[in-house]
Amino acid sequence: MEWRRAREAGALAGLAPKAPRSGKSAEQAEIERLRRRNERLESQLRKHRQALEIQGKASELLSRLLAEGDPETTQQPERPRE
Numbered sequence: 229m230e231w232r233r234a235r236e237a238g239a240l241a242g243l244a245p246k247a248p249r250s251g252k253s254a255e256q257a258e259i260e261r262l263r264r265r266n267e268r269l270e271s272q273l274r275k276h277r278q279a280l281e282i283q284g285k286a287s288e289l290l291s292r293l294l295a296e297g298d299p300e301t302t303q304q305p306e307r308p309r310e
Contacts, residue, residue, distance in 0.1 A: 252260070 251257075
């Protein structure tokens with residue numbers, strides 16, 4: 229019964245559910261979302277560039293190895309017999 233008197237007197241007003249906080253503005257939330265997306269895409273771009281660099285080096289190495297192993301490219305041309 230005493231809590232009813234307190235409630236009516238306004239003492240329990242602090243226990244009432246609070247309105248949700250507005251938090252960030254729509255613009256701030258959009259900026260944050262775009263910033264995170266930009267960071268993710270830059271990270272992916274770095275990985276793709278590294279992969280392309282590795283593929284280029286592997287291709288170059290393979291070309292050299294094939295050229296060294298090819299007897300037509302490593303031997304001197306035969307001289308015609310007289």
